[in-house]
Amino acid sequence: MSLRVAFMGTPDFSVPTLKALAEAGHEIAAVYSQPPRPAGRGQKERPSPVQAYAESRGWEVRTPTSLKTPEAQKAFADLNLDIAVVVAYGLILPQAVLDAPRLGCVNVHASLLPRWRGAAPIQRALLAGDEETGVTIMQMEAGLDTGPMLLKRSLPITPETSAQELHDALAALGAAMINEALEGLDDGSLTATPQPEEGVTYAAKLDKAEGRLDWSDGAAALDRRIRAFTPWPGAFFEVGAGKGRERVKVLQAEPREGRGAPGTVLDDQATIACGEGALRLKKVQRAGKAPMAAEAFLRGFDLPAGTVLP
Structure with missing residues (x-):
């Protein structure tokens, strides 16, 4: 044929x-x-x-x-x-x-x-x-x-x-x-x-704004959003205030057990409290930088336990 x-x-x-x-x-x-x-x-x-x-x-x-x-x-x-x-x-x-x-x-x-x-x-x-x-x-x-x-x-x-x-x-x-x-x-x-x-x-067209991680969502839903929006348009959160606020892309994460007010950093391993459970960051990317493991990110970025992310 x-x-x-x-x-x-x-x-x-x-x-x-x-x-x-x-x-x-x-x-x-x-x-x-x-x-x-x-x-x-x-x-x-x-x-x-x-x-x-x-x-x-x-x-x-x-x-x-x-x-x-x-x-x-x-x-x-x-x-x-x-x-x-x-x-x-x-x-x-x-x-x-x-x-x-x-x-x-x-x-x-x-x-x-x-x-x-x-x-x-x-x-x-x-x-x-x-x-x-x-x-x-x-x-x-x-x-x-x-x-x-x-x-x-x-x-x-x-x-x-x-x-x-x-x-x-x-x-x-x-x-x-x-x-x-x-x-x-x-x-x-x-x-x-x-x-x-x-x-x-x-299946509506993707909007970049949908990539923002809302910590009041459950950890499982946030993990799905990260997997769905990688590589494009990217899932992200913001840290800092005013002119020092920075957007960080999350390329990989995993749901974990944990409790706290949504957006609260729970430990020194980038585990963040969600509306249900917690999410540990595994791979991230800062603006203008190459992707990096969360451990490398934490060595160059101050994100202590108790920090509350917007």
Whole structure:
């Protein structure tokens, strides 16, 4: 089986699926990605991971800012596609685009739909304390992740799972599933199943402000927030007052037993009282510094027992 495919994706998460399509022998007619964005200290425009990989393979890359114009829709239709595969692309696909390929458009989504439709399913699953997540490959329609499902596979979430680990595992799982989905769709052996009406949740886009650690929350919930928001946008607390106040990112922590007013430092090992239980910091990062173990942080930062963090 070899299909004429357009791939539509932008971040690192998308690249393994693009590689899997190429390795299976599908014809990559064009690759769509978000336009290059300013990045780094010099704010030079940097192509997305998908664009960089596609260009290294010599494929045509298109980076429109919208697919709503007649010109963009005609350019897409003129590709004469069998199918389009969409993985974390970031642009809305109008109905004319959805209808253009012979087999329509399929989406590789990082959740067990209908749970966690939307922009940040990996982080929201961790924040909610879900015990499993997975990948759903669905036939796309106009609604937000509402299309009927072709394939669904699950992965466990452990109390130690981080967003980065889950990201990498789900990216690999989606890549392992895509060719089975395309083959089944093409030969008719896979029938798309409507999503259940019950159990719908929405994974809202992440806001940096959500990374602030509220010590009145329970230690388990704060640990989930740290794991969900690492590496981006980062979980943090502030220490000090006035102009001397400093923001510290928490990269790793562990719930511990302990009691005290929320935000109180309980010992000389950076154990902080929470609304329920306590949280011991394991790895942190000061502004402008490299990540460091909590022990190294405490050698250069005065955080004695009895300190109350805001």
